[in-house]
Amino acid sequence: MTGSPAIAPLAISLGDPAGVGPELIALAFSQRRELALPSFFVVGGANVLQAAAKSRGLEIDVEIIGAPQDAAGVFANALPVLAEGGDGRFLPGQPSAEGARLALHSLELAASLALSGAASGMVTAPVSKSELAAVGFAFPGQTEFVAHASGVEEEDAVMMLAGPSLRAVPLTAHCALSEVSGLLSQELILRGCRVIHKAMQRDFAMDAPRLAIAGLNPHAGEKGRMGGEEETIIAPAIAQLQGEGIAATGPHPADTMFAPHKRGTYDVAVAMYHDQALVPLKTLDFDKGVNMTLGLPIIRTSPDHGTAFDIAGGGIARPESLVEAIRMAAAAALCRAAAP
C-alpha cells in the first residue's frame, strides 16, 4: 500500500428541493466525522440546505464556494455549496416548477463537473420524474440523462442496486411483468454482463468478478417444463460469456440464489426483471440500498429511494442510503485513481 491517491471531491446534486434530498444531505454532512465521509460539495441550493438543516435540528454552516477545488478546505467546518444558478424558498412536500428547474440545473452541472474531472464522481439526490418532465426534461429518469450526458448508449448504462448483503442488476426494469419475456434476448444479457464485468474490475477492484445469472421461470424452468427462456436465451448467453473469460454461472433458480449460503458464491446477481433483483435487495438491505450506474465514463451513485414528498420536512427521513451512496462513489473513485 502506498496510501490513497488524492482525489477531487464528490459532487452531490440537490435533488428536488421539496423532497427529502436536502435534509438527507445536511444529515449526512453532520455525521461526516463519525462516518469518516470523504469531501463533497452540493451543486446549488444553499438556502434550501440551510432551511433543511434547521428542520432537522442541525446546527451546521453552509458555505458558498466558487469552484470544486475549494470544497476540501471548507468541508471540515461547513457544508460547501457551489453556488451557480438560482436558489429560492421551497416548502417541503410541495413540489413546484421552480423547484424542478433548480433540481435540473443542479443535476446538469454536477454531471458536467464529473465529466470534466473537477468532481471525482457524482451522487444524485432524488428528483421527481413527473415534476422534471413538466419543465421539459426529456429523459425517463436521471440514469438515462447521465448516460446521454456521458455519450453512452442507454443499453450500456446499467443500473445496479447494492447493499451490504447483495449487489443485483435487473436486466429489464420498468416494464410490465408480462413484457419481460419478450424483452429478453441473448444480446441484452451479453451487453449487460459485459458492462457489469468491466465495472466490477474498474470500480470495485475485482480481478475476476463472479456473475450469478438468474433464470426467468420457477426453478429456472426445470429443463423447459416451466418456460423455455433458460434454454433458448439465458444458457447460450452464459456459455458465450464464459467463452469470453467472464466468470458467469447459471441460470440459477431465483428462489434459492439469494439464500445466505449462496450469496457468498458470487459478486453480482444478474436478474431478468425488476422485482427479481429488488425484492431480495430490499428484503435484506432496505435502508442501505445504493443505485449505481455502471458503464459510464464517470462515477454516479444515488440513494435507492425517491423524493418521499410525503415525509419531507417531517423529521423522519433516514440518511443511510445517501451515506452509502457517497461511500460507494468515493470508493469507486479511489479504485479508478489507483489503477495503473
Place this chain on the structure above:
Amino acid sequence: MTGSPAIAPLAISLGDPAGVGPELIALAFSQRRELALPSFFVVGGANVLQAAAKSRGLEIDVEIIGAPQDAAGVFANALPVLAEGGDGRFLPGQPSAEGARLALHSLELAASLALSGAASGMVTAPVSKSELAAVGFAFPGQTEFVAHASGVEEEDAVMMLAGPSLRAVPLTAHCALSEVSGLLSQELILRGCRVIHKAMQRDFAMDAPRLAIAGLNPHAGEKGRMGGEEETIIAPAIAQLQGEGIAATGPHPADTMFAPHKRGTYDVAVAMYHDQALVPLKTLDFDKGVNMTLGLPIIRTSPDHGTAFDIAGGGIARPESLVEAIRMAAAAALCRAAAP
C-alpha cells in the same frame, strides 16, 4: 388456559426411501426431547429408517406399532413405525420403482389416517414427482393428491410457505413467468384469499388475519404505467374481499413489502407468482421453510425441500425444515382441538 387438549399423534409419510426423508425423520426424532417435539409415527419403512439413522450415526430404536394410538406410549423410547405394507433395502441417492411404491403407499395411508382422525395431521417427507409418475401416480405432486383424497377441489387447496420471518402464498406457482398474467383473475384471488383467511382463523387462531396482497408489476404498476393487472384484476378483488370483512390490503409494490418494517404489518403475504413468494421466503428463512396446504379438512405440512438425492446418505442434510413442519402441524392440530 385450561391446558392443551390431548390430541392424536401426527402421521409422517416416509417420502422416497432413496431421498433425504428417512434420515431427516430419524434426526428429528433423535432431537425430540431438546426440541420438545410432539408425538409422531412414521407410516412404513422401518428398515429404511433404521439404516438411515445408522448412516447419521444415531443410536435410536425403531419400534413397530400396530395402530396410531400406540405411538404416544412408544415415542419416549423408540421411533414408532406403523408397519403396514412392504419395506425393503434401498440405497440413498438411487431411486427405484420399488422405492417409489413404498413412498406412495406411505403417503396414501398417512392421508387416510389423518382423514379418519387416527392421526391429528400429516407431515409428508419429500417424494420424487418423476419417480412417482413412473409407478402410476396420477397427480402433479403431493398437494394435489392430498386435496383429491380430502375431497377438495385443487383450486381450494392453497400452498403456503412459512418460515420464522414470513408466511407467503403464491397464487400461481409452477408455470412459466410469461403465463402468469393470463392465469390471474379476480376469481383466483378471491378464492385463494378466502381459503387463507379461514385457514389463519382455524389453524393459527387469528381472529382477523391481515392479508397483504402484492401487485404483479414493478411498483405495483404505478397507476397503470407499467402493466394494468393491478387496476383491472387485483384492486377490484381486494375491494371485494374487504367487503366480505377480510382484512386484505394492497396491491402492494412487491419490492418493499418484504422489508423488515413492513413484515410486521401483515400475517400473510399473497403473491401473484412463484418467485414473488419464494424469493423473500428463501432469502430470509432458507433452512426453516415449511410448506402447508391450506383449505383441507385435514392438517398437512411438509418440509420446503425435495428428495435431494444428491446428498442423501451423505451426512449433511439438515432437519430444521422437517422439524418446523412437525411443529406447525402440531400447533395447528392444537388450534383445531381447542376450537369451541
